[in-house]
Amino acid sequence: MNIKNRQTDDELILAIETSCDETAAAVVRGGTEILSNVIASQIESHKRFGGVVPELASRHHTESITWIVEEALKEAELTLVDIDAVAVTHGPGLVGALLVGVNAAKAIAFAHGLPLLPVHHISGHIQAARLEREWQYPALALVVSGGHTELVLMEEEGRYQVIGETRDDAAGEAYDKVARSLQLPYPGGPHIDQLAKTGTANIAFPIAWLEAGSYDFSFSGLKSAVINTLHNTRQRGESLAPEDVAASFQKSVVEVLTTKTKRAAEAYQVKQVVLAGGVAANQGLRNAMEAAFQGTDMELTIPPLSLCTDNAAMIGAAAHIQWKQNQRAGWDLNGTADLALT
Amino acid sequence: MKILAIDTSTHVLGIALADEERIVGTYVTNFKKNHSLRLMPAIDYLLKELNVKPEELDAVAAAKGPGSYTGVRIGVTTAKSLAWALGIPVYGISSLQVLARNGKHFGGFICPFIDARRGQVYTGLYKIGRDYSVETVAEDRIMLLEEWLAFLQEKQEPVLFLSQDWEAHEDTVRRTLTDLAVQGEKADMLPRPEELALLAYQQGEAIPAHLLVPEYTQPTEAEKKWLAEQEGKKDA
Ligand SMILES: [Zn+2]
Numbered sequence: 219m220n221i222k223n224r225q226t227d228d229e230l231i232l233a234i235e236t237s238c239d240e241t242a243a244a245v246v247r248g249g250t251e252i253l254s255n256v257i258a259s260q261i262e263s264h265k266r267f268g269g270v271v272p273e274l275a276s277r278h279h280t281e282s283i284t285w286i287v288e289e290a291l292k293e294a295e296l297t298l299v300d301i302d303a304v305a306v307t308h309g310p311g312l313v314g315a316l317l318v319g320v321n322a323a324k325a326i327a328f329a330h331g332l333p334l335l336p337v338h339h340i341s342g343h344i345q346a347a348r349l350e351r352e353w354q355y356p357a358l359a360l361v362v363s364g365g366h367t368e369l370v371l372m373e374e375e376g377r378y379q380v381i382g383e384t385r386d387d388a389a390g391e392a393y394d395k396v397a398r399s400l401q402l403p404y405p406g407g408p409h410i411d412q413l414a415k416t417g418t419a420n421i422a423f424p425i426a427w428l429e430a431g432s433y434d435f436s437f438s439g440l441k442s443a444v445i446n447t448l449h450n451t452r453q454r455g456e457s458l459a460p461e462d463v464a465a466s467f468q469k470s471v472v473e474v475l476t477t478k479t480k481r482a483a484e485a486y487q488v489k490q491v492v493l494a495g496g497v498a499a500n501q502g503l504r505n506a507m508e509a510a511f512q513g514t515d516m517e518l519t520i521p522p523l524s525l526c527t528d529n530a531a532m533i534g535a536a537a538h539i540q541w542k543q544n545q546r547a548g549w550d551l552n553g554t555a556d557l558a559l560t
Numbered sequence: 561m562k563i564l565a566i567d568t569s570t571h572v573l574g575i576a577l578a579d580e581e582r583i584v585g586t587y588v589t590n591f592k593k594n595h596s597l598r599l600m601p602a603i604d605y606l607l608k609e610l611n612v613k614p615e616e617l618d619a620v621a622a623a624k625g626p627g628s629y630t631g632v633r634i635g636v637t638t639a640k641s642l643a644w645a646l647g648i649p650v651y652g653i654s655s656l657q658v659l660a661r662n663g664k665h666f667g668g669f670i671c672p673f674i675d676a677r678r679g680q681v682y683t684g685l686y687k688i689g690r691d692y693s694v695e696t697v698a699e700d701r702i703m704l705l706e707e708w709l710a711f712l713q714e715k716q717e718p719v720l721f722l723s724q725d726w727e728a729h730e731d732t733v734r735r736t737l738t739d740l741a742v743q744g745e746k747a748d749m750l751p752r753p754e755e756l757a758l759l760a761y762q763q764g765e766a767i768p769a770h771l772l773v774p775e776y777t778q779p780t781e782a783e784k785k786w787l788a789e790q791e792g793k794k795d796a
Contacts, residue, residue, distance in 0.1 A: 271782040273629065277774075280633050284644040284770050298645055314630055317596050321634050322641040324600045329614045329645035549600035 221333050221546075222302070229302040229541055232326070233534035234287065236279045236319030237311025237339045238365070239270045243290035244530035245301070249538025250349060254293035255524075255531040258282050261405065268404050269394070276314035283322045290530070298330050305335040305537030307342060308547070309557025311365070316553030324549055335537040336547040339528075340559050341378060343494040344370060345539070346525040346532035354489040354517065360479045362503070363495035363528075364390035364405070367475075369433050369482050370559065376539040378559045381482060382433025389471055390497045392437040396467050399445045400460050410464045411500045417461030419469040421447065427474065433482050440470050472506045480510050492519045498526040561618045564603070564642075565757035568595040568635035569627030569655040570674060570724060574753030575599075575606050581761060583754045585610045590724075590750055595634045603638075617646060621760035623751065624652035625775040626682035626700055627674055632774045644769035651760035652772045657694050659722050660686040661755035662748035666720045669697060671712065673705075675725035681705045682777060685712070685719075693763055702777045705729060709736040718742050724749050 228248040235242040239260040245253040260278045264270050291297060306323035309316060327334045343366075344359040359370045367389045369382035387395070390407055397406020402413070423443050426436035444467050451458050483491050493507050504520055511518040525532055540546075562584075567574040573595050575587040587606045589598075607614065622639035625632040636652070643650040659672035666688070673683035685698035698711075712719050713736055721733060722744040733741045779787070 266786060267782050271780060273780040274782060276629070276633060277776070277780070280637055281773050283637060284640055287641075288644070288770075314633070317630065317634060318637050321596060321599070321637040325638045325641035326645040328600060328604065329642050331614075549604050550597045552594060552597040 222331050223333060224302050226302070227542060229538070230296065230300055231303050231305050231335070231534045231537050231541065232287070232290065232298075232301045233305040233337070233530040233537060234319045234323045235307045235339075235342065235528060235530040235533045236283070236315050237307045237309070238315060238528060239264055239275045240528045241279050241282045241286050242528065242530035243287040244534050245290055245294035245296060246531055246534030246538070249345075249535050252349060252531045253296070254290045255529055256286050256290045256293060257529055258286050265404055268398065270312070272312045272314055275312060276318060279315055279318035283318055287322070287326065298326070301330070301332060303333040303335050303537070303541055305337050305533055305540070307339045307533055308336045308551055309339065309554035311339055311553075311555065313553050313555040316555070320551055320553045324551060328549065334547045334551060335540045335545070336551055337533045337536045337540070338557055338559050340366060340368065340370070341536040342532040344378070344492060345536035346494055346521040347492040347519045348535050349525055349531060350519055350521055356486055356488045357490040357492065358479065358483050358486060358488040359492040359494055360475060361495040362389045362475065362497035364388060364394065366495060367435050367437070369479060371482070371486055371488070376543055380559055382435065382478060384435040384437060386436050386438035387441060389435070389437055389475065392441040392471065393497065395441050396444050399448050400463060407497060407500065410468060411502055413461045413464035414468040414502055417459060417463070417465030419465040420462055421458070421466035423466055423470045425470050425474050433478050435474060435478070437471065440467070468502045472503050475503065476506045476510045479507070483516055488516060490517045490519060494521060494526060496527045499523045561761070562612065562616055563619045563621055563757050563760055564617050565621040565753045565760060566599070566603070566635045566639050567623035567655065567658060567751055567753050567756050568599055569623045569625055569632045570751065572724070572750050573598060573602065574751060574756070575602055576753035576757045577606060577610055577612060578754065578757035578761065581758060583757065586754050588753060595631055599634060599638055614642070614646060617648060619643070619649050619651060619760070619766060621651040621653060621756055621764065622772060623655040623658050623756055624772065625655055626702065626777045627655045629774075629776060632776070636772055636774050640769045640772040649766035650769050650772045651764035651766060652775070653756055653759050653764055654684070654700055654775065655751060656682065656684045656700050657686065657759060658751045658756045660688070660694050661692070661759060662722050662752065663720045663744065664688045664692050666742070668717055669712070669715065669719045670722065671719050672722045673725065674723065675728060676702050679704050679706065681708065681729070683708055694759065700775065700777060705732055706736075709733060713737055713740070716740070720744055722748055
């Protein structure tokens with residue numbers, strides 16, 4: 219089939235994202251202008267299980283995918299005939315969930331002879347910043363979410379270099395587990411953030427700095443320390459103020475994230491720093507990052523909350539680079555659970 | 561009326577293009593290799609060979625399960641997305657019915673089945689009518705093979721078994737049904753996408769693409785556990 223390939227940089231991209239528990243579709247023009255951004259969250263369905271059930275997520279995606287894509291086009295007041303390319307998250311994520319988006323995107327692109335743009339989920343989180351403001355290179359992104367904690371260096375457009383990552387739990391994962399032991403509802407991150415605001419960070423939890431010069435992270439020790447402390451005080455028949463536990467835990471997480479980001483930003487002499495991913499919605503982290511970069515000549519960009527959590531507009535923004543660089547996927551595109559960022 | 565039929569509910573990846581009741585082309589592999597990766601290139605290949613453009617299609621048919629959860633989802637998602645994008649309807653047909661059609665010259669009961677692990681099978685009971693229509697005797701389900709065989713034995717009539725997983729279960733079947741069990745011919749053990757296309761045309765109900773969903777025959781493990789816990793709480 220002849221694939222359409224309109225030469226333009228204000229292309230209309232239909233983007234699809236199904237890597238975890240949000241079925242999302244969006245239309246983005248030229249990588250910066252959001253014409254629609256539709257998200258069907260499955261949180262209500264997974265809540266009773268205290269976490270995302272992969273098989274259930276895949277089932278929900280299959281049920282709602284075409285409805286969501288249709289809604290995205292409707293909100294953008296467009297039809298498929300107007301679209302220049304279809305972009306889709308092909309990893310990393312839950313493989314069964316990824317497959318739904320990938321197969322839907324392939325079928326839609328095939329039906330209309332449209333180019334297919336394969337997008338890495340993390341590049342999407344990072345490029346959400348471009349929906350706010352143009353990049354200045356070199357740039358550094360701290361991506362924090364339920365599944366990821368990564369420091370990504372970008373020396374030029376479309377080139378991603380992971381300079382630090384978590385060696386065990388993702389920051390968001392630690393939040394959810396600590397929240398569970400504080401008996402807060404799922405997902406726990408936002409609840410801890412709320413609670414921390416009213417507490418005092420008066421418990422000294424450990425921070426894993428790892429070896430000197432490393433930009434990697436580790437949160438499992440901290441997570442265990444919090445859970446053990448809670449357990450031991452309960453055993454002694456005592457209790458700790460949950461807001462103080464939340465504040466102390468959050469302080470440890472925020473301190474290591476902020477310090478390592480700042481150190482890397484200085485070492486690589488970056489011009490711009492971006493905070494991205496679902497945990498970027500955390501007020502404690504936002505405040506600390508703002509304080510850390512205030513008065514420096516590095517510009518800090520934090521996308522609005524709605525673009526930090528999983529969505530398809532960020533996938534459309536990231537796909538713009540692939541559109542410009544003429545990177546296309548074939549009909550054999552597949553979902554990859556542990557796709558590397560390059 | 562051109563129908564594109566897609567079946568990825570088992571190891572068999574099958575695609576057929578039919579123009580009403582004329583089968584124009586098929587693509588079939590029986591090969592345990594990634595359906596997600598191979599399905600769209602195969603559709604592209606078949607349509608190109610047949611000189612048919614996607615916009616010339618009038619409907620898409622999918623084997624909607626039961627079968628491998630992931631496999632079924634790949635076929636169903638591709639079928640509904642393709643149909644939605646083209647503005648044409650879809651047919652969702654039971655993957656067991658598709659297999660049952662391979663017994664169209666057998667007079668008695670037809671039992672297609674797919675292994676579902678832990679002694680269970682996805683199965684149903686069918687008969688073929690005079691006009692080769694598939695008539696359901698017992699609805700598709702997931703069941704312990706032993707229990708299912710006890711049900712079949714009560715009928716005291718020959719049953720034709722059609723399954724890629726026949727060999728693994730042959731002894732169990734023969735132990736219960738003895739000479740009432742009829743083994744399908746080797747080539748008939750694999751689902752044929754052309755039968756799916758014909759079933760859609762002859763017996764299927766065209767529905768809007770959005771409404772096509774897989775038939776899993778059971779909730780997820782997590783939901784089953786949760787439901788059991790709720791029952792437990794009620795009893796306590
Ligand atoms: Zn994410």
